[in-house]
Amino acid sequence: MRILISGAGVAGLTLAYWLEKHGHEPIIVEKSADIRTEGYMIDFTGTGWDVAERMGLIPVIRERANPAENVIYKNGQDKVTAQVSVQKLLEAGGGNNFVALNRRDLVLTLYESVRDKVEICFGKSIEGLTQSIDHVEVTFSDGSSDRFDLHIGCDGIHSNTRKLVFGPASDFVHHLGYQFAIFQISPLQYDLARSYQMHVIPNLQVAVYPTTPDKWLVFVLFKHDSPAVPFQKDRISLLKERLEGLEWYVPEILDKINDGDYVFQDTLTQVQMAQWHKGRVGIIGDAAYCPTLISGQGASMAMAGAYFLAQAFEQCESHEDAFQMMDAQLRPHIDKIQASARSFASTFVPKSYMRMALINVVLRLSNASIFRSLVGKQITVNSILPAK
């Protein structure tokens, strides 16, 4: 089949890999001029790990991993309030299939696995789409048009395919009341070694991680009732306003960002849709079922959807049956992940000092040997792929 994929992110690249492997002709259109390499650290484990293993990508992923050995919480005076040793937790939980990885390195690894085999059109997106009984007719932003057997939307939380085929974002997108911003700075004067350090106050979290010797990533998560993301040109000044007066490394971080620096900013939202297909159009990844970044499973579930859908096309007589098979395999897990991410949101950015103190106690307990194996097992999330 000739299958149009929109979005060269985690879902789109994984889907293209499996479709090509099964003898189909996937074609990707990506709105950006190149592969998007922004993003922060992601926990890569569970289903995503298993899919990557079946793609033969684990050696490269291990090589590119950024091992965060400790997660350290600090107060305004740079004193440790809680510390979690990721390595000890992993050892206790018996999990070896886990790495902390920059999103950029996952996307680049997936891109390298398809770029010589699959046509990827950068700087192009879908403008219009009509379906008939046996094909999908698509017009593109460059004025061209083409015909495909199927179209799969993999274009992230602000999906254009979802809008064109299923309805407006407001029907499916649920804002959890937070926004996050990610940007790079030159290193601060402190030696963080391989630790991921966080300063949390009610309704706001600032984290830094030294990704390379000359670049550190900064992540800011804050309570924000509106889902409207500010324009790029306004993001630095708004962030500076929001972080003004905070202690810890924040004043030095603010000194290192300049007007005009790039800030990736988005909302913490979940996407909930009763159906992930309509006729010859399907939708997977964040576009269809974004669990939010605090679930830690967005990339994994995007890869799961891609893998299940490509397998279903092999096993089913028709595309309708294939879409339904994927839905049945994936939906129960997505429902659970989304429910637990909603309840985890207030732990990630506690609303009060009382709740913060409680979380610190729990974090300290997680280091105690009796709890270590329990928490360690939680880090290496189970895969939902059936055994081969």
Ligand SMILES: Cc1cc2nc3c(=O)[nH]c(=O)nc-3n(C[C@H](O)[C@H](O)[C@H](O)COP(=O)(O)OP(=O)(O)OC[C@H]3O[C@@H](n4cnc5c(N)ncnc54)[C@H](O)[C@@H]3O)c2cc1C
């Ligand atoms: C720049 C960026 C940074 C991110 N940073 C983090 C992070 O730090 N931590 C984390 O947990 N998650 C992050 N995410 C989300 C994470 O990548 C996803 O949760 C997960 O990987 C699901 O992948 P996806 O392929 O469904 O969506 P995405 O990875 O979001 O990919 C969607 C792709 O579709 C493209 N696209 C969008 N609109 C169109 C269109 N109209 N036509 C064609 N292409 C389009 C986008 O440019 C993008 O390449 C980030 C996403 C992006 C895009």
